[in-house]
Amino acid sequence: MTTKEDGGGEDDDMDFDDWTSVGRGRGRGKEKVLKEGRVIGSQNSKRNLEECSSDEENRAVRKKVTNEEFKVILKFRNEDMSVNLSPIQVSREIKKKLGEVEFVKTLRDGNMLIKCKSEEQKNKCMQIDNICKKVVREKLIVGENRVSRGVITGFTLEEALERLKKNIQGGEVRRLKRLQKHVNGEKIESLSILLEFQGEVLPDKVKIGFMSFSVRPYVPPPLRCFKCQRYGHIAAVCKGKQRCAKCGGDHRYDECGVDVQMKCCNCGGQHNVAFGGCEARKKAAEIQQLRTIKKITYAEAAKSVQEKRTVQKSQQVMSSTSSEPSQILKSGMEITMDKLILFMAYVINCTDQVKQKTEKI
Numbered sequence: 001m002t003t004k005e006d007g008g009g010e011d012d013d014m015d016f017d018d019w020t021s022v023g024r025g026r027g028r029g030k031e032k033v034l035k036e037g038r039v040i041g042s043q044n045s046k047r048n049l050e051e052c053s054s055d056e057e058n059r060a061v062r063k064k065v066t067n068e069e070f071k072v073i074l075k076f077r078n079e080d081m082s083v084n085l086s087p088i089q090v091s092r093e094i095k096k097k098l099g100e101v102e103f104v105k106t107l108r109d110g111n112m113l114i115k116c117k118s119e120e121q122k123n124k125c126m127q128i129d130n131i132c133k134k135v136v137r138e139k140l141i142v143g144e145n146r147v148s149r150g151v152i153t154g155f156t157l158e159e160a161l162e163r164l165k166k167n168i169q170g171g172e173v174r175r176l177k178r179l180q181k182h183v184n185g186e187k188i189e190s191l192s193i194l195l196e197f198q199g200e201v202l203p204d205k206v207k208i209g210f211m212s213f214s215v216r217p218y219v220p221p222p223l224r225c226f227k228c229q230r231y232g233h234i235a236a237v238c239k240g241k242q243r244c245a246k247c248g249g250d251h252r253y254d255e256c257g258v259d260v261q262m263k264c265c266n267c268g269g270q271h272n273v274a275f276g277g278c279e280a281r282k283k284a285a286e287i288q289q290l291r292t293i294k295k296i297t298y299a300e301a302a303k304s305v306q307e308k309r310t311v312q313k314s315q316q317v318m319s320s321t322s323s324e325p326s327q328i329l330k331s332g333m334e335i336t337m338d339k340l341i342l343f344m345a346y347v348i349n350c351t352d353q354v355k356q357k358t359e360k361i
């Protein structure tokens, strides 16, 4: 079995998705082992027992996959990402390649989700190498090969990543990459290393030699559309209008004038749309953080952040308009305190009675 490793931190893109996946290679390896086991098993009764148990495991895995409803995500090549496909053409091609499927959906990140009707169809789907000439670079079965991403920090630029990978204990590291940071609008290498672990549970700590490093969850930067400049989707799936990142006008960034007044089309502020202090960007970052930590969908995280912000705003309005509402709150508190004291007295009373009764017995 050969596993390709990436160069590590050489390209500018922070996205892990450009990396060569080693997960599927491992999967194939396991399959081979099982098949070999079966061949030997037919000649040996003891082996047969083992085969049974591994078959049971297989069944359990199959059951889990059934729960995931045969969903496959096709990830497209970056250069093909912006190619828009006709839904009619896509449907025709998928019907030709797979037959009737449950549904097909273009995801927010531009990739494609196909819900198949059977295991067999799902396996066929895993063989697809393009959709209407849009090249598929990776295929993922939803629910399989789950990974978790974390960051450790304090590594000088001289530290060789491959050597580091070999020496990390406390979790199975699939890939690692040096993170970059923005300084005065320029991207430079940071002291932090992004680690991708096999499995859903992120370790709290890893050890390198005798030293221990705490692992914090990795929160990817918010996804911003280069067409409409809004957060949460990419240009390939954008339904919005063209907006300039610099002045907010209805033209592309490279078509913008030189001495134009900066205006953010997301919050109205006098800054470039990507400015770190932008309220809209802060909100998008908050959504991204919630999404990562709670492992929920973008829509769920966005709803939750919106609700939280609405509550915060109404509280601010309440405390700033007049003192009356806070008085109401105060008197409300007093009532609850009174009730609490009564309740406690009641509880003490009850326990006293119980004591008396038990003493009698």
Ligand SMILES: [Zn+2]
Pocket (backbone or CB within 6 Å): 225, 226, 227, 228, 229, 230, 233, 234, 235, 237, 238, 239, 240
């Ligand atoms: Zn957009």
Ligand SMILES: [Zn+2]
Pocket (backbone or CB within 6 Å): 244, 245, 246, 247, 248, 249, 251, 252, 253, 255, 256, 257, 260
């Ligand atoms: Zn402009």
Ligand SMILES: [Zn+2]
Pocket (backbone or CB within 6 Å): 264, 265, 266, 267, 268, 269, 271, 272, 273, 278, 279, 280, 281
């Ligand atoms: Zn803004």
